[in-house]
Amino acid sequence: MKGLAMDTSALLWYKTPADDWNKALPLGNGRIGAMVFSQPLEERIQLNEDSVWSGGFRERNNKSALPNLEKVRKLLFEEKINEAEKIIYDAFCGTPVNQRHYMPLGDMNVIHYKESECDFKSRSLDLNTAICTTEYAINGVDYTREMFISQPDQVLVMHITASEKKAINVRVRIDGRDDYFDDNSPVHDNDILFYGGCGSEDGINFAAYIKVLHKGGKVYPYGSFITCEDCDEVTILLGAQTSYRCEDYKGQAVFDVERAEEKTYAQLKADHIADYKSYYDRANISLSDNSSGNSALPTDERLALVKEGDPDNKLIEMYHNFGRYLLIAGSREKTLPTNLQGIWNKDMWPAWGCKFTININTEMNYWCAENCNLSELHMPLIDHIEKLRPNGRKTARDMYGCRGFVCHHNTDLWGDTAPQDLWIPGTQWPMGAAWLCLHIWEHYLYVQDREFLSEKYDTLKEAAEFFLDFLIEDKKGRLVTCPSVSPENTYLTASGSKGSICIGPSMDSQIIYELFTAVAEASKILETDGGFRKKVLEARDRLPAPEIGKYGQIMEWAEDYDEVEPGHRHISQLFALYPA
Incomplete structure (x- = not known):
């Protein structure tokens, strides 16, 4: 975990990528949510927007x-x-029996298209900064992906760097679920407009707009992908809006990204951290470290040891911190309240309608x-x-x-x-x-x-x-x-x-x-x-x-x-x- 300070009560980290949605790491700004799997070669980011629901209002009172x-x-x-x-x-x-239910927005994929093998190092979620980091190596080159969802700038941000110049070769796309979208094609050389609707005559329509920025190399459309070839750095910005809030939801998604594009990655990151910490730093719980060194282990290994009866007060601190993190990530002013799964849902028909x-x-x-x-x-x-x-x-x-x-x-x-x-x-x-x-x-x-x-x-x-x-x-x-x-x-x-x-x-x-x-x-x-x-x-x-x-x-x-x-x-x- 190069460059990461080991805060044993605020750093969730793992030695393997997530092989299941429930093991992925959640990010959010109250309105946009993402589950990060940290798959190194073929990353999947499962996306949500809090107002993507299955349709309009229903009059359901039983007159009997x-x-x-x-x-x-x-x-x-x-x-x-x-x-x-x-x-x-x-x-x-x-x-009718059912109220409207919550639905996923789609999936963003980031694929290394020239490589087939890699050495995975770690994935982590730093609760002090609300940043997810993935580290891996391909053919002796070290790669780092940082990802967060900014509340001040209303965009999802992924930043990819490598230890050598011209080493980043990835393709980026966004896809929908069960045909609930109309288009996901590149618009220009470095952007994609994804949009669709959820159903019913007065249902909710949605749009997500991706722009891929780069240093070195070149970027161009390839099928439904944006291809980054021989780049030194890549920054992906994603905005998402719906007709629930915006009449011109497509235009607003584009506007959010283009406004964020005016900042450098360092500025976007600094503004995100400052905003997040203005909430997260308001509370603290401090317990003695009784873990006998276990607190330095990956989070899943610590959980397994606690299940076996080993004490780990710092894991209790993390539990408290993670609860606060989820509220900050899932509920901000002018958003919808957190639903049955916060704002994170992968299923078109989720359990209990989410x-x-x-x-x-x-x-x-x-x-x-x-x-x-x-x-x-x-x-x-x-x-x-x-x-x-x-x-x-x-x-x-x-x-x-x-x-x-x-x-x-x-x-x-x-x-x-x-x-x-x-x-x-x-x-x-x-x-x-x-x-x-x-x-x-x-x-x-x-x-x-x-x-x-x-x-x-x-x-x-x-x-x-x-x-x-x-x-x-x-x-x-x-x-x-x-x-x-x-x-x-x-x-x-x-x-x-x-x-x-x-x-x-x-x-x-x-x-x-x-x-x-x-x-x-x-x-x-x-x-x-x-x-x-x-x-x-x-x-x-x-x-x-x-x-x-x-x-x-x-x-x-x-x-x-x-x-x-x-x-x-x-x-x-x-x-x-x-x-x-």
């Missing part, structure tokens, strides 16, 4: 929900769970935003709540006859709020907007910005209004949600019935308690809306409190049910412990 709401509630109170779930499956799930899964995943992405002094990076999530509000009002009214706004366990880039999937353990969960709104309150608690709180008070209030209408009395006179689920879990009743749809799961009551508390406190701070404050506090006092079950556990449901799958991966009943 409201006429069947009381029937479902009656069946649940009678513990006729299977009958209730059959109605939920048909009358409450979204129509949407914003808001029954824990999206919220968890932002758990380090405030306590690691990255408050600005919280704003894409908070901004996205405003997209939910108009759609969520319609969902609340059409499906439940309630005021306020609601969202279920997923949303997409359009702020879709209707139930997602046909999966009973997850779909029918009306708490997504409420949990997201707690991020508004969390942000205020850290930054103490009264103007921000005043601006967002109506959003908090609307989320609470929904539950003032939606909550019903259970047999003990408590106010509970119905119908709902404890996310992704299934229970077993004393009579042997299995179910997921239920009355008053513990997590719901805990989220609503926090929401009502936040609204009441905000009202008090802002010295406004005392009547509404009184209503939410009265309702809060009637919510079920956390209870201890027959095994000494915190009960997950309002009744002391058994889990069908003991030790389930979701521990929703502990929301009151964390994050609340």
Whole structure:
């Protein structure tokens, strides 16, 4: 790793290239993402842009929900769970079933076209600089590729150097997936315009523009490639834009690259590092090095030793640093929030649609935003709540006859709020907007910005209004949600019935308690809306409190049910412990 300082808590490095997407190294500027494989002879850079989704907005509220709401509630109170779930499956799930899903932009390839063998040295991601470096040798010549994605200049940058003059012979191209693109041909001697669309009549169109700059040698088009022959240095710039943000998305992608081209590589790199470090350097964790020398090993070898029981505090530091890095790389002001996989996705139909899964995943992405002094990076999530509000009002009214706004366990880039999937353990969960709104309150608690709180008070209030209408009395006179689920879990009743749809799961009551508390406190701070404050506090006092079950556990449901799958991966009943 020539030229790299060994920071054992901030340098991910490996002795072999990535042979699998999950082993590639992620780069990002909040909007453009890349997974770097560091294959020396035939490099693949898998590309994403945060607004490349599968189509336009869909109106998906199930009009059959409201006429069947009381029937479902009656069946649940009678513990006729299977009958209730059959109605939920048909009358409450979204129509159509799916929200829009996230998609990859394409792949950039950089190929050494004259060589067939090489000696691979190392690949690394320096968390101090957000730069990925690949080192290898071909026929006694040492090569280095540096790569980063600049937020100030809004471009991906790859810089290739060699230990000898006239040694760089590579071809560069960009390709799409599953025919979801229209062209990837060179435009002039040293540039390619790649563009296409994602589908649906009002879907998203995208463009990526590559320009190849060189010192020494020559550059020329060759088929769908740009060929670099006998060059001393090569710099590749890539810009990407979509119709989601820009009417002239092709022109904007070209503009981004041509503006970046006005800087030298050294200037681009320096500006990128300065911007990145202005966030990354705000927090630090320092633990004693107890690794007995293991901390100098490649990252994958260190992980293997920890799995065997060897201590490595510096690897714990790296884990903390990597989490902060991913938030900085995946969530910047004016971008979309990080989705189920951040901004990194290789699949046209990714797992769970790679949407914003808001029954824990999206919220968890932002758990380090405030306590690691990255408050600005919280704003894409908070901004996205405003997209939910108009759609969520319609969902609340059409499906439940309630005021306020609601969202279920997923949303997409359009702020879709209707139930997602046909999966009973997850779909029918009306708490997504409420949990997201707690991020508004969390942000205020850290930054103490009264103007921000005043601006967002109506959003908090609307989320609470929904539950003032939606909550019903259970047999003990408590106010509970119905119908709902404890996310992704299934229970077993004393009579042997299995179910997921239920009355008053513990997590719901805990989220609503926090929401009502936040609204009441905000009202008090802002010295406004005392009547509404009184209503939410009265309702809060009637919510079920956390209870201890027959095994000494915190009960997950309002009744002391058994889990069908003991030790389930979701521990929703502990929301009151964390994050609340």
